[in-house]
Amino acid sequence: EDQVTQSPEALRLQEGESSSLNCSYTVSGLRGLFWYRQDPGKGPEFLFTLYSAGEEKEKERLKATLTKKESFLHITAPKPEDSATYLCAVQAPDTGNQFYFGTGTSLTVIP
Amino acid sequence: KAGVTQTPRYLIKTRGQQVTLSCSPISGHRSVSWYQQTPGQGLQFLFEYFSETQRNKGNFPGRFSGRQFSNSRSEMNVSTLELGDSALYLCASSPGGHTEAFFGQGTRLTVV
Numbered sequence: 174e175d176q177v178t179q180s181p182e183a184l185r186l187q188e189g190e191s192s193s194l195n196c197s198y199t200v201s202g203l204r205g206l207f208w209y210r211q212d213p214g215k216g217p218e219f220l221f222t223l224y225s226a227g228e229e230k231e232k233e234r235l236k237a238t239l240t241k242k243e244s245f246l247h248i249t250a251p252k253p254e255d256s257a258t259y260l261c262a263v264q265a266p267d268t269g270n271q272f273y274f275g276t277g278t279s280l281t282v283i284p
Numbered sequence: 285k286a287g288v289t290q291t292p293r294y295l296i297k298t299r300g301q302q303v304t305l306s307c308s309p310i311s312g313h314r315s316v317s318w319y320q321q322t323p324g325q326g327l328q329f330l331f332e333y334f335s336e337t338q339r340n341k342g343n344f345p346g347r348f349s350g351r352q353f354s355n356s357r358s359e360m361n362v363s364t365l366e367l368g369d370s371a372l373y374l375c376a377s378s379p380g381g382h383t384e385a386f387f388g389q390g391t392r393l394t395v396v
Binding site for chain 1: 288290315317319326327329332334339340342372374376378380381382383384385386387388389390392
């Protein structure tokens with residue numbers, strides 16, 4: 174069964190146009206929810222970790238939030254350099270350090 | 285602090301051959317995980333090693349194997365390569381608990 178579902182699959186924004194990416198999960202006993210950014214041909218780059226509902230983290234134009242069933246990555250006034258694929262991953266109990274990844278949201282920011 | 289280093293960056297192999305990929309984790313990190321990334325399937329977990337022991341394994345055939353050395357460096361081996369094994373193979377390093385992992389740049393394997 175799917176553990177993590179991300180939407181939308183692709184998103185095109187004008188520079189400065191704020192939006193949100195969604196990550197819904199079905200894991201029981203969530204051990205952590207993680208956001209990564211991936212540029213073409215490169216490995217994922219860590220952005221945020223969230224552990225409990227209500228938690229929020231911010232970094233520059235990005236803000237991640239977590240509820241009991243989903244997480245949002247809010248992008249405020251994006252710039253072209255924010256164009257990338259954003260990946261969400263969760264960790265479940267009794268699976269060591271294994272991450273279950275969503276298929277990502279491909280973000281394009283147009284100047 | 286040096287990041288995660290994967291070698292080689294690119295490989296081209298022929299169907300039926302075998303291949304070994306290498307990963308040097310961040311200094312002090314004891315957990316190394318391997319993932320396969322393809323356009324159709326996204327990132328799929330292969331296995332995790334912690335202190336030289338395989339702690340968890342994904343749903344891949346036995347042709348995929350790995351090991352970890354006492355210095356935490358890890359290798360992944362794929363035997364009897366198939367065309368479908370063409371992918372980006374990523375190594376992730378973490379201290380070992382339920383914390384974030386840091387990825388290398390990956391090895392792009394092409395099987396012809």
